[in-house]
Amino acid sequence: MQRRHFIVRASALAATAAFGLAAAPARADSAADKFPQRPIRLVIGYTAGGSTDIPFRVLAENASKILGQPVIVENKPGAGGVLPAQMMQATAPDGYTLAQVAMPVYRLPYTTKINWDPVKDLTYVINLAGYSFGVVVPADSPIKSMQEYIAYARANPGKLTYGSPGSMTTLHLTMEELALKQNVQFSHVPFKGNSESLQALLGGHVMSVADTPGWAQYVESGKLRLLSTWGDKRSARFPNAPTLKELGYGIVQTSPFGLVAPKGTDPKIVKKLHDAFKKAMEMPNYRQELAKFDMEPYYMSSEQYAQFAAETVKKEKAIIEKLGLARPQ
Incomplete structure (x- = not known):
């Protein structure tokens, strides 16, 4: 009788433990499952009315419809476009504040004394487009x-x-x-x-x-x-203007940009944001707005974008040192 009681009790404890293990992730993930529940702030590093700002506002409007919450563009110009990424170092990793990352962010370790890493201390969400110069x-x-x-x-x-x-x-x-x-x-x-x-x-x-x-x-x-x-080939909009490459100057320059979240953002939230902005950037009105500035969509997934960031940091170091512009160590 005692043995039977022990077996029943042990089975009940095992079932309770299993239920607890199954239920715990649901409680931990509830915020991510319900995301978003309030407006999302999207910070860009350039002035209102420019070639970065205008397409971003169309993108934000598209994403708002997909996510079911307003996506509000906020301009933080100055410092070469690095302020939004800098802000992420003091922002809660809840998915409600995103930042545009411009190429100068990858130069910061060599030009400015900073206490954060542009590769390790940002969560890469999606790359959106590249500039024409x-x-x-x-x-x-x-x-x-x-x-x-x-x-x-x-x-x-x-x-x-x-x-x-x-x-x-x-x-x-x-x-x-x-x-x-x-x-x-x-x-x-x-x-x-x-x-x-x-x-x-x-x-x-x-x-x-x-x-x-x-x-x-x-x-x-x-x-x-x-x-x-400065592209690899002539602009479709301005075909009479030669490229630096064809003029023999040996330079091709574009500058991919996308969105990041603070370090530690829940992967479920990152995926929701990635999927929403991928749909938003595929809408015709965003492509049309980019075309007004001779720009094109340039998609990279979260993983591809993070890899791009790691490779770019190394490349930027090389060019800055070549030009003699690195800050003294």
Whole structure:
């Protein structure tokens, strides 16, 4: 009788333990299962009205419909676009705040003293697109080609000014790489975004601007002249502008960007965000908005994006050291 009582009791305890083990994940995962339950903040590193901001607002609207909660774009310009990623270091990993990651983030370990790692201390969600870049001058500028641009810089060391979205941005480093390859000297003028730099160019405060195609409407209206683009092939929208590659300068530059969450974000939440933004970026209106700035969708999964980040950090170190721009250790 005692033996029978022991067996029944042991079976009951085993069943209770099994139930507890099965139930525990459900309780732990309840927040992820119900996500999202409130608005999501999406922080981008550039000014309102520019080539980054405008497509992002369409993307956010698309994602809002998919997720069933508002996705609100917040602009944090300055510092070359790295502020959103910096913010993630002090943000709760609950999925309700996301950040755009721009290429300068991967340069931070070599240019700035930071206490976090751009690869290990961010959760990579999805890559969305890549930029198109170009150099523009006013339509009445005596400089009519990229060859003349370089010739002017060679004849007038340090006098040829160009605006960019900021120091240590992809635009800045690529222009300095071009100057290094051509043995000339440019004068860099940093701005917070292309809406500011283009107004400075139109107002005669700088001689040229290197940036994403926020300049497109001004080129098409005849106010600015496009000297070159930086892709592997000519722009479909501006086929008359040669690439740096075909001009023999040995440079191809695009700058993929996407979304990250804080380190430690629940994988279930990351997957929900990835899936929602993947659907959002595939919608025709987002593709159409990118096309206005001569940009195209560039998808990478969470895993692919994290791998891209790790590889890019190594590549950026090499170019920064080559240009002699690394901060002293």
